[in-house]
Amino acid sequence: MSATAAPATADQAGKPKEAKKNRLSGGFFRFVLTRFLLIIPTVFILVTVVFFVMRATGDPISAALGGRLTPQELQARIHAAGYDKPLIVQYFEYLGNLLHGDLGTTMTDNQPVVSILARYGSATFELAFLALIVALVVGIGLGRVAARRRDHAADAGIRTFAILCYATPVFFLGLILKLIFAIWLNVLPASGRSSLATEMQFSRLVSPTGFYIIDALQLGDMNVLADVLRHAVLPALALGLLTAGVFIRLVRTNVISTFNSGYVEAARSRGVSERRLLGKHAWRPALIPIITVMGMQIAMMLAGAVLTETTFEWKGLGFMLSQYLKARDFVAVQGIVILIAIIVAVVNFIVDVIAALIDPRVRY
């Protein structure tokens, strides 16, 4: 009847669907496949942008060593590294290396960028994981309370808290937490991932994972575990609260929106309790947009990790990135940034698939 209605849907509405078995449909796999293939252009675009932005104003050797070497020596090293070739040639060489998993070699300490991931990646993932737990517990818990007690004092309080979380730069929050808990109260360590004694303990491990919590469990030493956790509290809290601020707002808005929908109203008209309306009828549909946006926030968390790790000297990818930035080692910076880009693309893919699994309209 409607003039502008999408023709396909109008047609589907007209004829009853044929009986289908209730399992994951071809449509779902098609979705996963298309979504997976989308990673390639995404990463490609980012690699291209990163490469040309980094090289737009010069080669990394002059940037790092310019002024410290004679022009002849500089020129020789530039030639040796191939930075005097046309930019486009370098670009395709770089792409070719990337396909072989070669992200380049750092200039300052001469190690492959991939090995930085192997050595420091676990620290960042551990921090991000712990922060995510903080963000999820605080964000979902408070967000739901705010949606439920909408326009009441609790809602106002929670929203103010959320905006404060968001408005506080993660490094400032880190400094304040440090000041209060590590310096004034002296109950938690100020920086690092563990104390020296713990590091010694870890060196005994045959196959350390780099995830200190898992390593501590491997050792079976409660003191070591406690030490690791004590070190993790403040960084995880700082990074977690930053993300929690966004999560609270996200959960609140989406739950309020589904809570106002026709289907919740209809369920209410049949006598379903408010508690159940919020917990089931409004929650599950709200989850789809929530999870999608949360995926994007996980990417933002990696940026937050750079600042958090710098604040707490937490030796992960972010800390190393800021070290290389200070040293003007742009090959390393470029490598780490591209690494993060790939991680972000993969995380977003996984999150989108999870969201699709919840949504029967994609699943069947």
Place this chain on the structure above:
Amino acid sequence: MTQQAQHTQHNAQQGDLANIKDLSVSFMTDAGSIKAVEDVNFTIPRKTVVGVVGESGSGKSVTARSIIKLLPETATTSGAIYLSNREDTGTLDVLSLSGEQLRTMRGSQAAMVFQEPNSVLNPVYTIGWQIEEGLRAHGMKDKKELRAKAIDILKKVGIPDAETRVDYYPHQFSGGQKQRIVIAMALVLNPGLILADEPTTALDVTVQAEILDLLRLARDEFGASVLIITHNMGVVADIADEVVVMYRGHVVEQGPVEQIFYKPQHEYTQRLLAAVPRIGQHLVVRDRKGDPIERKTDWHDEPLAVKARNLSITYPGHLMQPDFKAVDGIDFEIHRSEVLGLVGESGSGKSTTGRAIAGLQKVTGGSLNVLGVEMNGVKERDFKAKRADIGFVFQDPGSSFDPLMTIAENVAEPLLVHHKFGSVAEAKNYVGDLLEMVQLPRVYMDRYPHELSGGQRQRASLARGLALKPSLLIADEPTSALDVSVQAKVLELFKKLQAEIGFACLFITHDLAVVDMLADRIMVMHKGKIVEHDDADDIIERPQNPYTQKLLASLPLPDPVKQREHRARLRELLAAQQ
């Protein structure tokens, strides 16, 4: 007043299912407090279908929602609604309930069926779970029993293969089936009263007939009373035993359906009935002296304005999806000064056809000649000059004007585009004449679209469509978003202007009664094809195609006695077609 109220309350205890007494509801809005209904009194007898009719803004939805106290937080109520249970063992005042009492009453004593089944079903839960959810809310726990009940009720409302489909999600059903499921959700709780708020408005007319049958089933087999809210007098005539007429927040009349239709007491009811379009009743417009206004020429002798041969329009499918053929090889022509009615249900391709004539939709196959220009493969440059000769009136009066421009600026747009005037200021006088032509006051020029009512905007839309004195006008459901009385006036205006100006017209609508009032010839579309194409009277009186026959038989007549016969004919027809 008080005496009467006590009397009706007494009645309620004697046997009436519900008694609404002095109900007033007001809402808090940005602009202050607004009263939606005032001193509403009526009763709902047992095992009866009560139809509440009225135009938008008459407060009928608010009244129905008050019966289960399903009102927003901004609402304030006064008065009382006495609702007794099925067994007639107790009566309670709904408006005084709160919390747990209110929750247990909702659904078990009165359940609601909403207008738009798409938004009422939760997209992420199976329909079985959603049906069971109502039962769980009222204390049923046993899983097997819940499932058995859900399957049973789905069978009763006519969902085929209910055992499998109970585990389906809403998007796997068609619109009509979704509305059946919504009704099932209400029926499964076995309430004494079903409140149906425009349950068929979003549906096609053939599906509407099925849903109305289902509501009759609720009365006859489940022994429930049904309060049906509708703006459609045909629906009321079809299903209601009792009718309540509402107007601007008040009940103006209540009585048995025959009394309302044949002996309406209140002047508003009389006007409402007079405005309802009826099949077979031609619209005659007259001038001030009372002489009918006739077209100056016979359209049969006029040259063709539009000629389509084997016209096809295909929408390309997205990512690995098949293409969709909206229009599938149709032939037709429109003579100058002829009104061609194009009728069809949603997805029939009727709007696509209209849009193709106006150059809004690419023609993908066959030939479409509009005012001498071949539209298949046409370049915008070649067509632009002809655009001055084509007018278009859109369905939705809410969005057909740029909200940030005044009515004058909007109406003047075609004039400026085709350089008839240099600026809006220069065009003002002419725009004023145009507004007067569509019977709008000149002063409306400086208003913004949201400051006009739907009917007024549709007239302004007509003024814009006719601004360049086009020889072809395409009207895409121009009145389907309007109330009946407003629709009547817009149609009348339309007819008059057509007779006076004599433009060729494609009038697209889903409503056979409306098209019968205006059209010289009628074309019926179904799934992209033209199934029947003939003089209007022939189609209406002697439909040949089974689909046209079904369409005509499904259209409820605004006359309870005739509709009873008409319904029987639909049954015969459906039985014969199967």
Place this chain on the structure above:
Amino acid sequence: MAKANASRTAISNDERLGNLRLRRKSAWAKLPIVKQLRVAVGWQKGMLVTGLVLCAFFLIVALFAPAIAPYGHAQIKDASGSFPAQAAPSAKHIWGTTAGGFDVFSRVVWGTRTAIIAIIVAVLLSIFAGVLLGLVSGYFGGWVDRVLVMIADAIYSFPSLLLAILMAIMISHGQSGLWSGILASGISITVVYIPQYFRTIRAEVIRIKESAYIESARVVGASTWRIMTKHLFKNSTRTLPVILTLNSSEAILTLAGLGFLGFGIEPTAAAEWGYDLNRSVSDVTAGIWWTAVFPGLAIVLVVLGITLVGESLNDLADPRLRARKSAGEVVGSIEDTSVDEKEGTSARNEVIAELDAAGNPIAAKPVATVTDYDEAFRASEWTGEGDTGNRGEE
């Protein structure tokens, strides 16, 4: 009633009722913020007012920085000699001094200027580019649109701070002076936010493009240029104030993050809060709190102020999120439902005007079989009809 009835849903005619009052608003009342202030109630109003006060406060500080700050942003000595390093707050240095001997209070005040200028540069540049791209891409579609969307999505999904770092490296190779530094930061932030404006505007354009008034313009043959400038531009940028405020706060955070990583502005060129916080990391370990707390609080308060305004605008724009209260008793007259008193009289006048109009020959009074002319009936049409005109919507 409000408490007892838990249903919060606005019934479907809610908006219509809300729109019913057709009172002509003065130009003043139509200004974005003023309009919102009038609509807001309860603590939602409190949020908006708090945000506006904070924003105004920092704007004033930025404007009058030379008058407020006792010392220059890079001043380390005055007539009485060099400032002490890491001195605790005192009468001479009310917020203490840094390790480098800067006066913390002065640096915070001057830093306000840097922050505000950076926001303005960043927002102006990204709006310009984003809106233009969004309009063109959304309206024309096709493969250009698809490629732009893919690039925007890729950049959007990428951590904005990292991208800003890259841009800062490209533009200034690290550190620079006041204007070049601010410009570098501004452009870095711009590139990050272009995709956001692009996505928002494009989504709006695609929605509006399908609406009947654009189709109507196409039917009459309006040129693409006319459609874009007359209809699309104004209508698609209506949501911009909300994104604009929310992005300004992100711009400050990004600027501070850049400064914290040492990619901001040289301390001698201008005061920048992020840089000061970077310097204070080691101070904190030594228990020196004043070098960190004051610039940090400044960031928090600016971002808080802007975010409060942005969130309030966002909530007020969405009726579902807007707070409303119950009237408490049944008040208001039915006539109010239709038109407000002022309009009531004029509406009646217009009915008469319409009857007069019917007197002219082209609009001759028709005596139709369906309806007949009747003043009361027409009055009901003028006044009794809803605004959205949605069929069956009540």
